[in-house]
Amino acid sequence: MEVSSDRETIDLIYAPIRERLSRVEDRLGNMANVDFPFLSDVLSHVYCSSGKRVRPAIALLASGFHPHDEQKSEIMATAIELLHIATLIHDDTVDESDFRRGRTTISSMFGKDIAVLVGDYVFASSATLVCDIGHIGVIRRFSETIMDLSNGELRERVGIYDPEQTLDDYYSRIFSKTASLFAVSGESAATISGAPDKHISALREYAYELGMAFQIVDDILDFEGTQEEFGKPVGSDLAHGVMTLPTFIALDRHNGTNPVKAYFEDRNNGSLLEEAVDMIRQPEIMAEAYSEASRRCDVARDALQLLPESEGRRSLELLLDYVVRRRR
């Protein structure tokens, strides 16, 4: 059987929300219409990218179990993608990345300073848009999530090259920097749809675990493939001093000297980095990391059982498989 491309898989999963997602794209496009030509051009560039829109898709699907004013969940989905885009702009600025989703980043085009200010503008746009929902609880959770996201990025940044980091630090960091936004996508959309509390909790749990699995797989992919395939060197997280799940698993199994610590203490020594990466990208290490992602997806799948069977629930289930199997 031929494996279909990522894009085809995603399109199949999104089938029940195709039209709604296209209205979200329209809303995003409209957000770029501002009375300042430079900013308008930059916003068009970042809003109309070819991103997978996983977070807005979760929001739309999570809202689909109860009839409600669909404009509101579409506004929520748009605000969530805006917030995600704002974090990408600042992350690319901090990481000095030149490309994102195959396009040049704001910071590589106009410098870090412009990128900082454009990111601020997009953060503020997302927080303003979410006010249209008119539900203070949802608005507050949204702003709290912006705090979580910056807190997570900051923990990662402050903890670089620190060999004393623990697996608990890692999970708490990836919750903040990634899963918090997934969780709020499920939770807020369910709240807006008027779902009962038990459904809101279930959809939050689903989205939280999906977000954790998503980041874990991201971190695994950083050790897989080749530079040609992904456009960045294998083990680039570790090279930049960031310890992720495969590293923690490898160190836990390792009895000899700690090559990660050795590299962190002598960062110009490329052969120490190579030794550490070789230790980590062993098949049994990668498999154990994948099984943690799968375990998270199982918990997410269980959470969905509380909800009635539907095309939308099926899509949420398929999204779990996609997240673990994707190649980038």
Place this chain on the structure above:
Amino acid sequence: MEVSSDRETIDLIYAPIRERLSRVEDRLGNMANVDFPFLSDVLSHVYCSSGKRVRPAIALLASGFHPHDEQKSEIMATAIELLHIATLIHDDTVDESDFRRGRTTISSMFGKDIAVLVGDYVFASSATLVCDIGHIGVIRRFSETIMDLSNGELRERVGIYDPEQTLDDYYSRIFSKTASLFAVSGESAATISGAPDKHISALREYAYELGMAFQIVDDILDFEGTQEEFGKPVGSDLAHGVMTLPTFIALDRHNGTNPVKAYFEDRNNGSLLEEAVDMIRQPEIMAEAYSEASRRCDVARDALQLLPESEGRRSLELLLDYVVRRRR
């Protein structure tokens, strides 16, 4: 008569809100208590500075014309100062300033990247705190103001070294980057206090004009005094390509060649910069710029006439004099 120091003048003006302002300081201090020691230290450093707290003072004074739940206006005042601090953190990052209010900046202590993320966290904290007020209109205006502030900074940044900028561009830019936050301080606090619409408009107008005057005086001070007095070279805005009111006035009066344009076209030529600064810092140019600031203050003073006479109104009036007379 001896001229009292800035701090003494400010303390006199703030007398009617001394206790309330000290509760705002306590709230700010409490916001630094987070479960992440690095962040907690950094937040203590930035929240407990010796800033003049002009914006929260405006909010507290503007709320004082109608009896209301004072906790709410104190929360508003705290959120406004948090938002101001967040903009300072990013501005210092973009400008590569080493000192602010006599203290080292986050970006000079920990680098630009940490400063970007800490600034994001403080922006998000302000947007979260403002939700405690429970008034969606106020929450939305607050987020819109974050958009204004970043838009204004961005316009300034994008327009550097552009000799085609106009006086209208300048006023629109300083509204966004400065007066918008002043205006929302007056307007939101009045709204929270349950003031009638005409009082809300009057307090917004007062705060808007005060904010415009505040920025105009800031821009004048950049051309006055000496490097020893202010810790930065005279004409540093112009040196960085930013045209402000004194420059526009000077160019309007000038018939010969345009030394500003000449400097913008040949930025390594220090004597061209000197020539431009000499042209601008003529007493009659400075006086005309000051009279524009005073004119703004007169409009602000007129707006206050709608409100009942009180100790608080007197303080708002005194603040107008202070803003024009201050030395930094």
